[in-house]
Amino acid sequence: MIREVREETGLSVFPGQPIDLWSWQMSWHGEQVQVVAVSRYCELNRAVRQVQPRREPDDYLSEQRWFNLTDVLGQDIIPSQLPTIKKVVGASGKTAVKASA
Numbered sequence: 001m002i003r004e005v006r007e008e009t010g011l012s013v014f015p016g017q018p019i020d021l022w023s024w025q026m027s028w029h030g031e032q033v034q035v036v037a038v039s040r041y042c043e044l045n046r047a048v049r050q051v052q053p054r055r056e057p058d059d060y061l062s063e064q065r066w067f068n069l070t071d072v073l074g075q076d077i078i079p080s081q082l083p084t085i086k087k088v089v090g091a092s093g094k095t096a097v098k099a100s101a
Contacts, residue, residue, distance in 0.1 A: 005042065009064065013042035020084040039084040 001015050019039040025032055067075065069089050077085055 001040065001042075012045040014045055016041035016043060019087055022080055022083070024080050037080070039081075041088075 002013060005011055005013050017040065019041060021036070021038050023034055023036045025034050027033075072085060072089055
């Protein structure tokens with residue numbers, strides 16, 4: 001998970017407690033695959049310099065940026081990620097979250 005977060009966001013994190021688990025099916029290189037995803041709370045490792053995120057041509061993300069938590073649910077969120085984001089927004093006392101659109 002540490003490597004995946006760094007590749008997709010450029011951030012270095014310490015993984016924390018799980019938030020949610022979900023799955024969906026999609027086409028990948030011409031065949032149907034089942035994807036299983038887990039979301040976790042993470043703590044930012046401020047000791048490590050950020051690197052630029054690496055974008056894969058088929059990652060389906062148009063952009064990523066920081067939002068105030070009060071503004072996140074008004075964004076165009078990937079439907080499968082909405083339950084996790086609602087849990088975080090409802091339970092968090094933090095002021096910002098990085099979202100992918």
